[in-house]
Amino acid sequence: MQTAQRKSLTMLRWMMVASLALPVALFLIAGYVSYGTTYEEADREIRRSLDVVHEHALKVFETIDRSLSEIDEIVRDLTDADIKAREQVLHARLRQLSDALPQLKSAWVFDAHGRPLVNSMLYPAPDMSFLDRDYFDAHVKESVGTFIGATLTPRSPYQGAAFFSISRRRQSDDGSFTGIIQTSVLPDYFEHFYARIGRAPGSYFALRRFDGLVLARFPVTERSAGPAPHDIPAMAADTDRLVTETSPLDAIERRVGYQRLAGYPVYVSAGLDTATIRNRWLGTMSRHLIFGIPATVLLIIFLTLARRRTEHFYVEAARRLEAEDALKHGQRMEALGQLTGGVAHDFNNLLTVIRASADLLRRPNLPDERRQRYIDAISDTVARASKLTSQLLAFARRQTLKPEVFDIGRSVVALRDMTKTLVGSRIEVVTSVPPEPCYVNADAGQFETALINMAVNARDAMAGQGLLSIAVAPASDLPTPVAPHHRPPLGYVAIAVQDTGIGIPQDQFSRIFEPFFTTKTIGHGTGLGLSQVFGFAKQSGGEIGVTSEVGRGATFTLYLPRVAPSHEPRSEAAGHAAPIGGRGMSVLVVEDNIDVGRSATEALAELGYLTTLVDNARDALEELVGGASRFDVVFTDVVMPGMTGLELAEEIRRLDLNIPVVLASGYSHVLAQQGTNGFELLRKPYSIEELSRVLHKVAPVPHHRAPPVAPNSEVR
Structure with missing residues (x-):
């Protein structure tokens, strides 16, 4: 009995020691895991912020680029004397342009000697030279395209906030330098935007050139009259990974990500102070302590029960993790098997036709008629394989489209007879097009394929009997409105394909555009039809919408951006026309x-x-x-x-x-x-x-x- 008691006491002592050591060990492990999780969450936050500031900066620079093109178009055929003679009118026009863009402070046109011919700020322009500005040094010797200068301060009689320049070279037909077109951009515009989105403590944003010269920054540093401030050069961090660096401007260590603006020699960056990330982690660990200390006391009081429950908890947690890993692995294998199985099935069918035709062509004394038939079979099968590849690329939004301006209504009318033949005589086909043309800029062949795919899908949903309606109409916006700066100027053209079939169950709505997903039996569909429509819509700048009620049919609506008509004739495909002889070419x-x-x-x-x-x-x-x-x-x-x-x-x-x-x-x-x-x-x-x-x-x-x-x- 005493031996058993001693053993029990010894076990109790060891368990009491463990009741103290185990929470400490768990706290250290949790602290290590939480430290990594906190940094991962901070990295995700930085990447999200980086995407926002990149998209904002890219739109701003593209807008300014279009403004420079507009100014260039205004003065392109004017000599310096013509510009001075029309200075008042041009001044008003430049002022209207700069007032319409909050990021612009002013717009300028200079002659080859650095003197302003016209600007949006003062009329008449003072007779003074700007040859010492960096944008003249950049453009005077050779054409460098769009140049982004350092932050500058206005000189008398001009006043106002500091700015940095975005400029282009003016040149004559022979390429000689005739002056500069320049816009003054406000760093404050970027910094105010950064301040609005950087509400989290320790947020950091910057816009800088490749050489590290800072154009705009948040938090804002005081601007001096000396040389422009330089941060760590962006080219030193030209990587997809985030980096930890200390800025020489404020000596603060930050976790920073960089992203280049395509077509411009500038980077945007976003980051968080490492001190802020550490404080987040310490706050999390402090909350753990608040609950950890009472839990430790309770663990000592209810020693045996806590130990059993803890063991049971870890066993269940391990089983749950194993089950989750097995489920994720099964889902990945199912998706991979569906994709590879669909591709292999279709391509093996095509290869079977090609192999059989090639084998038959090897037979001796083959009649010309049969030889031609096998050759045609190989050619047609290659065309079908090419179409399958195009559909896969269209779903992945990687197909190289050939956009052209054409009238959607006219194309739908031209396909009406083909659609009737395709769906069969037991399905009534009704088309409705507006009286005015609705032009889009898209790949006409891909559009026709998308329309045929939607019609075939509707036919199968109606089991070969019912009413198929194809309606074309202008649409001012998408069912889910987009941001105003993303909306096309002329709105959209909506092509609605409606059937009276069985409808789509709610549990299948999220999968109808997946490649190779189909409810049809084997041999009656590849599951690529609607995925091609989806890929074509997205790659053409449009959208595809679906509404359905089980038993009452479905409506697929394809939205494409509407454009102005083009005067260029639409090219026709050569089809199977005879080849043209080389004649020594x-x-x-x-x-x-x-x-x-x-x-x-x-x-x-x-x-x-x-x-x-x-x-x-x-x-x-x-x-x-x-x-x-x-x-x-x-x-x-x-x-x-x-x-x-x-x-x-x-x-x-x-x-x-x-x-x-x-x-x-x-x-x-x-x-x-x-x-x-x-x-x-x-x-x-x-x-x-x-x-x-x-x-x-x-x-x-x-x-x-x-x-x-x-x-x-x-x-x-």
Whole structure:
């Protein structure tokens, strides 16, 4: 009995010691975890703030850039004498422009000697020189595009707040310097905005140039009459990661993130004082202590019960974490399996057709009619595979669209007969278009595909029988209104596709635009139709809305930004027209994939083209610089190691070689984000007919001859 008591007492003592050591250990662990969590939350807060100030600064600089373009357009054809003669009228116009933009203090037009010809502040402009300003040093020798200067103070007789300049060079037709167009931007405008969003203690925002020169800052530092203040150069922190740094301006350590403004030599930054982050952590730990001390006392009093409950708690917590990890893993695998399974299923079907047709073409003594049928099957299957790839890219918003201005109503009317044939005779198709044209700037082919996809979806929802209504109407705004500065000037065009089908259950609303999600049986749909509509709407600057009631049908409404009509004729697709003969046209083919390059050159040679094949852009430049007159056109792939095809085309344009360039690409994120910069684009996979026609479109008349490359010759 005593032995058992001693053992019990010993166990009790150890448990009492543990009742003190365990809370201390738990508090230390919780403190460590809370420290990391606090910093992670601060990083997320900084990134959210950085996105806000980046979007704000980008819109401001784009607005100022448009204002400079407007001023440039006003004075472009005027001489200095003309500007002085019309100074009063131009002064009023510049004043109206600067008053309309709260970020602008003034707008100026200078002559080549630094004297103001007209400005928005005073009329007439005083006869004084501004040659000592930094924007004259930047522009007088060469064109540097848009220049952002340091913070300056007004000189008499001009008064007011400090400013920094954004300017452009004025130059004559021969490129000689004739003066400067300049706007004075108020740092206070940015600092007031930063003060409004930086209400959290320790908030920090800055707008600075690449060299670290501060243009605007919060908290605001006192501006002196000496050299402009410099913070840590933004280029030193040109990374997606946040950095911890100490500013030389106020000696405060901060956690800071940077983001560059695309197209401008400036960065925005957002951050929090590290002291503030630590105080947040200490506050959290203090709240833990308030509850931790009573819990420790209770733990000592109810020693055994607390220990059992604690053990039970950790066992349950471990089981819950294991269950959550298993659930997340299962969800990831399900999504991955759905995506890969859908792609593999569709592409395997297409590859099966191609493989079977290729095998049948190898059979001897094959009749011409059957041979042609197998060839057509391969061609059609490749087209279907290309369409599937386009739909995937459209859903991911990575498809390189070819926007053009066209009338939505006219396009819907043109597709009416096709839609009737597609949905079947048991479905009544009713179209309604407004009397006035509704123009949009979008990819017409993708729009037609989206409309067909919505019609097919409606047909399947009605089981082949019912009423399908397609209505086009102007819309001033989206169902969920956007910010005024994001709203198109002319509003939107709404294309509503309504059916009388079974409707959409509420539990499926969140998934209808997912790729490969479909309620149809196997073989009756890929699940990519509505996802293509979604991707096309988003990439075109629009939206897609859905309303439905089970048993009463559904309405899909596609919204596209409305634009003014264009006077340029809409181009028509070449379709399956016959290829155009080369007639000796010389083509420089640039393709890093040797098989693709030789296939293109052999096909062109069959049509009478003279070809030279190189496998990289550098060798292509050497060929062109050494004898550009030997070639009529350059046909280049976009995605290549080293210099890309788009960079090659830009370099040919910069060198003024006067040779048209045709780009070829199946997908390029650069093209998807920036476009083709005015160069012709041929999407892969392309047919020889399409290739020959686009070559003749950019270079219709060959002016020389060059020796062709034999099919088995070496690549240069």
